[in-house]
Every structure is written in structure tokens, then in C-alpha cells.
Amino acid sequence: MERHTQGMLPQGALSDKVIFVTGGGTGLGKSMATYFAELGAQVAIMGRREEVLTQTAQALQEQTGQKILPVPGDVRQYEQIEAAIEKTYTELGTVNVLVNNAAGNFISPTERLSHRAFDAVVDIVLKGTYNCSLAFGKRWIADKTAASVLNIVTTYAWTGSPFVVPSACGKGGVLAMTRSLAVEWAKYNLRFNAIAPGPFPTKGAWSRLFPEGLEKLIDPKGQIPLHRFGEHQELANLAAYLVSDYSAYVNGEVITIDGGEWLQDAGQFSNLSRIPNEMWDQLERQVRGKKD
Numbered sequence: 062m063e064r065h066t067q068g069m070l071p072q073g074a075l076s077d078k079v080i081f082v083t084g085g086g087t088g089l090g091k092s093m094a095t096y097f098a099e100l101g102a103q104v105a106i107m108g109r110r111e112e113v114l115t116q117t118a119q120a121l122q123e124q125t126g127q128k129i130l131p132v133p134g135d136v137r138q139y140e141q142i143e144a145a146i147e148k149t150y151t152e153l154g155t156v157n158v159l160v161n162n163a164a165g166n167f168i169s170p171t172e173r174l175s176h177r178a179f180d181a182v183v184d185i186v187l188k189g190t191y192n193c194s195l196a197f198g199k200r201w202i203a204d205k206t207a208a209s210v211l212n213i214v215t216t217y218a219w220t221g222s223p224f225v226v227p228s229a230c231g232k233g234g235v236l237a238m239t240r241s242l243a244v245e246w247a248k249y250n251l252r253f254n255a256i257a258p259g260p261f262p263t264k265g266a267w268s269r270l271f272p273e274g275l276e277k278l279i280d281p282k283g284q285i286p287l288h289r290f291g292e293h294q295e296l297a298n299l300a301a302y303l304v305s306d307y308s309a310y311v312n313g314e315v316i317t318i319d320g321g322e323w324l325q326d327a328g329q330f331s332n333l334s335r336i337p338n339e340m341w342d343q344l345e346r347q348v349r350g351k352k353d
């Protein structure tokens with residue numbers, strides 16, 4: 062097995078953590094929840110579809126031997142978050158990590174979107190994240206709990222991106238919130254960090270961002286210098302580090318894990334990677350020749 066597909070932290074590294082993962086029933090949220098539990102954390106997973114959460118919780122409980130709590134709810138609804146938090150405290154005790162991972166997204170030319178479509182995505186991504194951060198933050202500050210928040214953004218949070226404009230607006234806001242609260246709430250012993258993943262195959266993302274047929278026109282791996290997608294375990298390793306006490310001095314940071322994707326076309330001469338090796342002899346002769 063290659064190193065990056067293996068767990069990285071020592072056993073028991075998260076045994077003092079109770080972790081609340083939004084969108085933990087599927088995809089990357091599920092992979093992070095799995096590794097957190099393998100490292101000894103107790104984990105609550107939140108999402109709208111109760112049956113998905115229950116199935117995931119059962120499977121993870123069997124796999125890891127840890128208690129996994131399914132808490133159905135919509136992150137857009139503040140009262141539902143408060144109820145989910147209450148249930149988690151009752152069942153698992155004091156929560157000390159929040160992972161804001163739930164998201165909504167789909168590709169579309171912006172002029173085709175209704176204002177409700179825009180709301181649907183921004184409300185899950187940005188409102189969902191500030192709802193959860195505020196509800197937990199108020200409680201942690203009142204109880205003097207030391208805790209940390211990990212927000213899952215993406216690289217177009219700072220570059221922007223056409224065809225996913227509501228998601229870009231939402232993720233940009235989440236990144237601003239990460240950095241703002243990292244400073245404002247450090248005095249309460251609360252840390253805020255973010256991960257910006259490149260493409261990691263999940264059913265939720267692939268069905269909405271790379272629908273069948275699109276791969277014939279666009280090769281998403283072609284945009285990635287390392288020419289591969291991410292492995293869920295490598296993202297789970299980074300997430301586990303950032304929510305663990307090993308990263309106690311990391312605050313207000315966003316860590317990109319994308320094989321170099323967002324920088325691919327940023328450098329002025331990136332397109333020279335397309336030049337075959339054989340051609341460089343000729344090019345060098347031409348360039349050196351200019352000197353004389």
C-alpha cells in the first residue's frame with residue numbers, strides 16, 4: 062500500500078475529541094468521520110437524509126468500534142442545528158471539534174440560474190457554515206471549552222470560478238470567516254482552519270460537476286500537474302491533523318491539497334509543459350543564438 066493511502070497519526074490521537082461533522086453521511090465527510098473514529102474520536106454526523114446517516118453510522122460503528130451518532134437536520138435551519146447540538150451533547154458529551162463540510166453545488170451558466178438556485182447553494186455553504194459556527198461558538202464561549210473548527214472550502218474560494226458562481230461566492234465567504242474568527246475568537250481558545258481540496262471523486266460532486274458525457278470533452282486530470290485525483294485517506298490525514306492537538310499552533314490557515322491544480326495555468330509559462338522534450342534542444346539553440 063502506498064504511504065498516502067495509509068493513516069498517518071498514531072493510534073488514539075483523537076481519543077479526547079468529540080467531533081461534529083456536517084455532511085458526514087457521504088463522500089469526504091464520511092471518509093473524515095471514519096478516520097476520526099479510527100483514531101479514537103466519538104463522532105456525530107449531520108445531514109438531511111436520515112436513512113443515509115443511519116446506514117453510515119451503523120457501518121462506521123462496526124468498522125471502528127466507536128459510537129457514531131446520526132443527527133438528521135438541515136444546516137440552513139438554525140433551530141435544527143441547535144437541536145442537533147443538544148442531542149450530541151446529551152449522547153456523546155462536550156463537543157470540541159466542528160467540521161463544516163456540508164455543501165451544495167452544480168455546474169451551470171450563471172444566467173440560467175434562478176435566484177432560488179443561487180440561494181440553495183449559498184445557503185448550504187455559507188449560511189450553513191456560519192449557523193453551525195455561531196451555535197457552537199456561543200456554547201463554547203459560555204462553557205469555556207477549548208475547541209477547533211475545520212472548514213472545507215475549495216481553491217476557487219480565492220480565484221473564483223465561472224460556472225459554479227454560487228459555490229464560489231459561498232466558499233469565498235467561508236474562507237473570510239475562517240480567517241476572521243481565527244483572530245477574533247483565539248482569546249476563547251478556539252482555532253479555525255480550512256482545507257481546500259482539489260478533485261476527490263465522490264458521488265455527490267461527480268454527479269453534479271462532471272455529469273456523464275462531459276469527460277469526453279474535458280479531462281479533469283489534464284488540469285492537475287500530478288495527473289491523478291486525490292485519495293480520500295490523504296484528505297482524512299490532513300483533516301485529522303488539523304483537528305488534533307498536534308496542530309495546536311496552526312490557526313487561520315487554509316491548506317490546499319490539489320496536486321497543484323489551481324496553479325496549473327496561473328504561471329505565465331505553464332503551457333510550456335506541453336512542449337515535447339526533444340524540442341528543447343532546438344529551442345535552446347535558438348535562445349542561445351540570440352546572445353550573439
Ligand code: HXC
Nearest residue numbers: 164165166167169175177178181182215259260265266269
Ligand atoms: C439549475 C438548478 C439545478 C441545476 C437545482 N436547481 N439544480 N438550477 N441547474 N442543475 C434549482 C431548482 O430548480 C430550484 O430553483 C433551486 O435550484 C433549488 O432546488 P432544490 O432541488 O429545491 O434545492 P435543494 O433540495 O435545497 O437541493 C440543493 C442542491 C442539490 C444544491 C440543488 O444539488 C443538493 O442537495 N446538493 C447537496 C450535495 C452536493 O451538492 N454535493 C456536491 C458538493 S461538491 P427554482 O427556481 O426552480 O425553484 C463541491 C465541490 C467543490 O462543492 C469543488 C470541486 C472541485
Ligand code: NAP
Nearest residue numbers: 084087088089108109110135136163164260261263265266
Ligand atoms: P457530498 O458527498 O455530496 O457531500 C455533501 C454532504 O452535505 C452530503 O452528505 C449532504 O447530505 C450534506 N448536505 C447538503 N446540504 C445539506 C444541508 N442543507 N444540511 C445538512 N447537510 C447537508 O460531496 P463531497 O464531494 O463529499 O463534498 C464534501 C465537501 O468537500 C464539500 O464542502 C465540498 O464543497 C468539498 N469539496 C469537494 C471536492 C471534491 O472533489 N469532492 C472538491 C473540493 C471541495 P444530505 O444531502 O443528506 O443533506
